[in-house]
Amino acid sequence: MPIFEIVFYAFSLVMLGAAVMVITVRNPVYAALFLVLTFFSAAAVWMLLEVEFLAIILILVYVGAVMVLFLFVVMMLDINVDPLKEGFVRYLPAGIIVALLMAGELLMVVWSKGRFEAGSYPLPAPNPQGYSNTKEVGEVLFTQYLLPFEVAGVILLVAIIAAVALTLRQRPAVHRQNPSLQVRVRRDERIRLVKMKPDSRQDS
Amino acid sequence: MPDTWMDQLIYMVILILKIVAIVVPLILAVAYYTYFERKVIGYMQIRRGPNRIGPLGLAQPFADVFKLLLKEIVLPENANKFLFLLAPVVTLGPAFAAWAVIPFDDWMVLADINAGLLYLLAMSSLGVYGLIIAGWASNSKYAFLGALRSTAQMVSYEIAMGFALIGVLILAGTLNLREIVLAQQGGVLDWFWLPLLPLFVIFIISGLAETNRAPFDVAEGESEIVAGFHVEYAGSGFAVFFLAEYANMILISALTALMFTGGWLSPFEGIPVIGDTFLGEGSIFWFLSKTVVFMFIFLWVRATFPRYRYDQIMRLGWKVFVPITIFWVMFAAVISVFGLIVRGS
Numbered sequence A: 001m002p003i004f005e006i007v008f009y010a011f012s013l014v015m016l017g018a019a020v021m022v023i024t025v026r027n028p029v030y031a032a033l034f035l036v037l038t039f040f041s042a043a044a045v046w047m048l049l050e051v052e053f054l055a056i057i058l059i060l061v062y063v064g065a066v067m068v069l070f071l072f073v074v075m076m077l078d079i080n081v082d083p084l085k086e087g088f089v090r091y092l093p094a095g096i097i098v099a100l101l102m103a104g105e106l107l108m109v110v111w112s113k114g115r116f117e118a119g120s121y122p123l124p125a126p127n128p129q130g131y132s133n134t135k136e137v138g139e140v141l142f143t144q145y146l147l148p149f150e151v152a153g154v155i156l157l158v159a160i161i162a163a164v165a166l167t168l169r170q171r172p173a174v175h176r177q178n179p180s181l182q183v184r185v186r187r188d189e190r191i192r193l194v195k196m197k198p199d200s201r202q203d204s
Numbered sequence B: 001m002p003d004t005w006m007d008q009l010i011y012m013v014i015l016i017l018k019i020v021a022i023v024v025p026l027i028l029a030v031a032y033y034t035y036f037e038r039k040v041i042g043y044m045q046i047r048r049g050p051n052r053i054g055p056l057g058l059a060q061p062f063a064d065v066f067k068l069l070l071k072e073i074v075l076p077e078n079a080n081k082f083l084f085l086l087a088p089v090v091t092l093g094p095a096f097a098a099w100a101v102i103p104f105d106d107w108m109v110l111a112d113i114n115a116g117l118l119y120l121l122a123m124s125s126l127g128v129y130g131l132i133i134a135g136w137a138s139n140s141k142y143a144f145l146g147a148l149r150s151t152a153q154m155v156s157y158e159i160a161m162g163f164a165l166i167g168v169l170i171l172a173g174t175l176n177l178r179e180i181v182l183a184q185q186g187g188v189l190d191w192f193w194l195p196l197l198p199l200f201v202i203f204i205i206s207g208l209a210e211t212n213r214a215p216f217d218v219a220e221g222e223s224e225i226v227a228g229f230h231v232e233y234a235g236s237g238f239a240v241f242f243l244a245e246y247a248n249m250i251l252i253s254a255l256t257a258l259m260f261t262g263g264w265l266s267p268f269e270g271i272p273v274i275g276d277t278f279l280g281e282g283s284i285f286w287f288l289s290k291t292v293v294f295m296f297i298f299l300w301v302r303a304t305f306p307r308y309r310y311d312q313i314m315r316l317g318w319k320v321f322v323p324i325t326i327f328w329v330m331f332a333a334v335i336s337v338f339g340l341i342v343r344g345s
Helices: A002-024 A028-048 A052-076 A081-085 A088-111 A133-142 A146-167 A179-184 B005-044 B060-070 B081-101 B116-137 B141-172 B177-182 B197-210 B235-260 B272-276 B284-304 B310-337
Strands: none
Touching: A002 A028, A002 B005, A028 A052, A028 B116, A052 A133, A052 B116, A052 B141, A133 A146, B005 B060, B005 B081, B005 B235, B005 B284, B060 B235, B081 B116, B081 B235, B116 B141, B116 B177, B116 B235, B141 B177, B141 B197, B141 B235, B141 B310, B177 B235, B197 B235, B197 B284, B197 B310, B235 B284
């Protein structure tokens, strides 16, 4: 199936290229946009590999919500790029050591015997017609992994409450509007009609 | 999936023809939607609307389109040129891509996928990028303020909208749009607008906010920030933003028709005499007429209500809509579990 492969490799290449650009590009706004492109291509690759649900959720959550807020913050910060580059040479040795360590660890996993050889992962059988990814994920989440799923939910709830608590502080000098009071205002409370005699002009 | 090169080529050509068959009528619909809007608002304000070009002014949309396309494209000097030109395309892409999963009839759908509803939510959440990129790349205060306003607004109302759709999918028990419509079979009272009435109303109002339409058009706010995120765009760039905005309005109308008022199903279904004739059968005619009704509501609202204040928009979205939708999702789950709603009866 040549079309499948063309599309697959095209998206993979775009994804890898964009991922490299995220860390090399100078402008933080460009970096954030390249990260969006990376997520998007990753979702497309997942979609080709028949994990539609996760692919769409990746776009919905990371591209549609998380990265929008990221961009928001990055665009509003007036980042001067020059000071960011100042310590580059000084931190370079430490950075290289960390990078080498991580690369070594990855290679050890990849090269360990029999783990990533062609035979160890047989091609999965294609999903039958009418197979619903969403349904399968849902069933596993609410039966086999119910407890971790609920715990994750509670952790997120704690994070929400913490975020709200951080922003909720009393500032005495701030005037707050109460929309329901504003709506309830009657005409009589604001307007007073006064009958007066027109002034007679003095100078005529 | 066909195997030989030739088969795949034919498959691709047919696919592209199908896409053209959706996109071209959509663009025409956008053109005449602008005409419809100006006429409707004209008559609501006791004037005639466009009536000079062509009979009844019917050629007016084309005159506007050619005017915009022939205009010079102005690039602001300090703008980020690449992103500035990219932004309209990024806005238009998702607005059109979302139409891929819309079923016009029982069989008339480009991609009948199982996760159709999720796909729609994902596409509508992508639309924000065009605005935010346009606002930033223009390097203008007004454009940036407009972009921030509309992004915050869209992110907020997306939540209410998502919850409203969750109510639908709980009752329908599927994410496939075609099956969601089929789950509403049985006549007007079996459509989801009745059991999900609050979600139906909230979906329409959030739709107005999502597309930055009046009374939620603070993103454009002529009297405050000139025209919002597209203030620096002229000619064809502006035309593309315009096209995307109206395509999105039509999309929201089509979604309301699909999710809450039974898509292509006939309103006469199950009624003794009329229901037995051809009027009782579902067809694309019913889908389009329902969509047009909701498109009209967009215009009606615009001609009726003054613009919301920004803090009130945020309050309405987060403190009113989100709690109501969460409650009603629970309610929908309860009536679904206890079998008070019978799917596709």
